Every structure is written in structure tokens, then in C-alpha cells.
Amino acid sequence: MTKSKRIINRILILAGMVLIVLSLVKLFGASRTITDYPTASKTPDRMTEQADDWSGEIAYGVTYAALTPLGGDENVTADVRFDPADDYWGLPRSDGVDLVAGYCSVCHSLAIVMQQRQDVEGWTYLLDWMEEKQGMAPLLADDRAVILAYLSREFGSH
């Protein structure tokens, strides 16, 4: 064995020992972390905080969206609520709100309109259904376009 080889061997052994010590420290440290780690989410105190934070509703949508986990909520205006005290019953104020408030409150409450989440096709079907089966006077083409755009924008499904 040459001198230089012996030196390299010693360096390797030294490096090996350092590595072993380092990983022992790491292991020891890690196991310490595990044993010392307070079961944070399980302590009654923090559970109470979590219970306080809870929305009050079980997220059924999450399971159903299993095939498209990132699908998200269907509607941009999901928290728009029917409000009998508001001048426009809580309808979002955007182009067409007065037409919808006027036409669609004659026979029924806007509560039934505001519960829906439909795309353009779905809203078209509903407007046809109002006209053909429910006795709504046919909408003027211009008004219909504005109403359709309003409904599928504010109460759409995406």
C-alpha cells in the first residue's frame, strides 16, 4: 500500500465516522422531535379553536369532486343570498339587474331564481320553460339577451 493510498483510506474512514455521527445526531434529533412534538391538533385547547373556526356545514362537495379534486366551488357569486329587505332582493348589481328584478318577480319570488347555478344552456332551457309552459309573456329579443347574460354571469355554473 502506498503512503498516499493510506492517507486516502484514513480520510475515507474519518469521513465515514463523521457521516455516522451526523446521521446519529439527525436520528436522535428527529426522534426527539417526534417524542416531544405536542399532539397539537389533538389537545382539547386547539380542538376548541378548530371547532370555533368550523363553517357549520359538512363539505359534501369535496367527496363528490373526487374525480376533479381541484374543481372548486361552482359559482363565483356563491354567497349571494335572497334578501327580502333589499330593494333588489339581494340581486348582484350589474347590467340587467332591473330587468331580472322586474320580469322574474311577477309570478314567484326571486328566491327560486337565486337558488340556481346554471350555465347558458341551463338558463336558456329555464327561460324557454317559463315562456312555453308557465305562461310568461315572450321576452323581447334584446331583453332576453341581457337577462340571459345576467343570469349566467351572476348565477352560473363554472
Next chain:
Amino acid sequence: MTRQPSEPDKPSRRILLKSITGASFLSALGAPIPFLGNLPTGLVPVALAQGTSSLSQQKPGLTVLNDRPVNMETPPHLLDDAVTPAARMFVRNNGLPPASVDAHSWNVRVDGEVETPLDLSIDDLKTQFETVSLQLQIECAGNGRRFMKPAARGNQWSFGAISCATWTGVRLRDVLDRAGLKENALYTAHYGADTHLSGDPAKHPISRGVPIAKAMEPHTLIAFAVNGDDMPPLNGHPLRLVTPGWPGSCSQKWLTRIEVRDQIHDGAKMTGQSYRVPRAPVHPGASVADEDMAIIESLPVKSLITAPQTGIRVSTGDTIEVRGHAWAGDLDVAALDISIDFGASWSPADLSAPTNKYAWQHWRSEIRLPEAGYYEIWARARDAEGHMQPPIPPGWNPRGYLNNMQHRIAVFAL
């Protein structure tokens, strides 16, 4: 009230409504609104706030989905009673209930494919036929619609469009026997005294029917009382059908006429997509042609957890009682299992036999939550033919019917 100052150009609702009844707004719309004059003044939406509060007086604690027509559902924890109190029966109105009702002069006509058409007062029903009392489930076929994705059209019911009260009346079968069914009798057609929202007297808000076999089923009743009393006006006083286990829409309220037909009834909400589901399964969001839709008959197996109330906090390690009801349309419920670990393991609950066929069955169980944390209790019923409730909405359909997914409640162990 809350008019946005940023929109000074928008007319306020009150102005809008005042003008909508005036000629100027009508001509501005370009088309008159038919039968506007027929609408009772009570319909002026400014009166809505009061309308809603009287609803909550008639049905305290129920959730109002729509105030005109009235649609209200019962939160599961208010359905804990073995027999649903009248004030806690959900309401699904398609039109406007009759304004004034006189039970003494009320009449129901039985005609169509019968030997002898009948005109019967409520007194006639009480004196000429055997009176029966049965505990019967009535559920809206759209119960659970809210969880369909993509969203389905209609009132967004969650869990509470179900009731199981004790109905008193006569068997529809006995009345049809008296009238004498002709050989070609195939289907019933039901009519009520409620009026269409448009005010058009020629339109029925809803007129559905059932095959003769269901009409002749001894649990299908013409009912004049619930829980030993007059039924609430919103639930059909003074007379209604109770067709248990089938869509609630087969249980016509404010009943005035039963026509026997030699074809499948084609009245309001019998055709198109109403109370129908695709014949073959479709992918969520599919558009389905009317001719590919089939009429719903028996509703599927289902259950509710009525106690404790969702969101309850309990002490870790305590034993708590969990209970509820289960029902299965035309069938009995054979078993009910509960899970406290998101469906990983299930254990059987005690399940009672029904008081009579078509009464819901009660179940109960005791659980201990071993560690602090967020738990969900899931309930899963199985019917006599082995069908179980799925954990997610089954079979998406355009109108969002028949969602019998498992009910879950949240429990925090602290």
C-alpha cells in the same frame, strides 16, 4: 333600504313595482304580463318580509327555500320525533294555496274510466268508507338536490324534505271500488284547488297521477287529518292524497278531483323532465332528451341522523346516543350501520320494525369517541333487497332527483 348610492340611476324596487302594474312599465317591456290583474294584492313582493315571518310562525325552525310559492324544509335535528309533528312537516308548493277553504262544503269528484262517477263531501268519506290511520312517509323526489354537481334545476333541498306523520282518511282503493274501475283503467290523474303562479285559471300548477296498482295499494289514502287534527293549510287542508314511498308530488294537496284514465296521465309536471330520471345512467352534466326520461316510482333507501345535532361538542371518552330514522320507498329497511371513521369501518345500529308498512323505522346506537378531534358520524341504511345508501350522490340526473347519499353529522370531541 340598502340601495347602493353608487347606482343613482337604477330605479328602486318600490318604484319598479309600482310601475310594473302601470301601463307605462308594461309598454316599456313591450309585452303585457298576462293575468297580472288576477294576482292577489298579497303577492306584491314588498309584503314579502311579513310573509316570511308568518311562515316561520306556522312552521318554526324550518328553512325557507322559497317564499312564493312556499317551499320549506326541516333541519334533520327537528325530525327527531318518532311521529313528525304537523308543524315540522316540510312544504313543497308549486302554486298558490286556495285563499279560503271551507271543509264542510269541500267536494272531491271521482270520474273518468269508472262505472259510476262520484261526488263526495268529507262527511261522505267519513261515513261511507272505513276510516284508517297510518303512519306514512312523504318525501320530495328532489330531496338532496342541493348536492348534485353540476347543479340541478329546482328548489335546492338538502335533507329535510321528508316527513312521517300519522294520516287519517279512507283508502283510495275503497273509493275507486265504489266507483267501479272500467277494464281500461290504467292511471290516475289528480287535481287540487291551488292556482297557477301566472294567475291563469286554465293552468294547473301540478297534476300528477299513479298507475292503478299504486292507487289500489291499501296504504294509499285520501286523508282529512294528520296526527288526529286538521292538517296545516300549507300541507293541503282540508283534503289530500297520501301516496307513501313515491314522490311527494303524487300526494296531491287540496284534492278536488281524481280522474281515472286509460293512458299515462299527461298533466302538469307529468311530462318533459319533471319527476323523471334518465332510463340509462348519464355522465354528470349530460343533456338528456325528454324521450329518454322515465317516470319516478318508488323512492330509494334513505336515512337521517336526527340526534345529536350536527356540530355538537362532546367530552372525549363519553358515551353518546346517536339515533334517527330510515325508510326505503316501497320496501322495508333491513339494516342500518354507522361509521365514526369516514366509512373505514361500520357497526350495526339497533333498528326497529315499522309501525306499519310505509312508516319510517327508528334506529339508535351508542358511540364513544376515543380521542379529541373532529369526527363525522355517517349513517348507511340497507333495504330488504340489499341496496345501500352510497357515500356520494348517485346517478346524476338533469333535475337532481333521488339523491339518497348517506347523511353525515359533525361531532367535536374535546
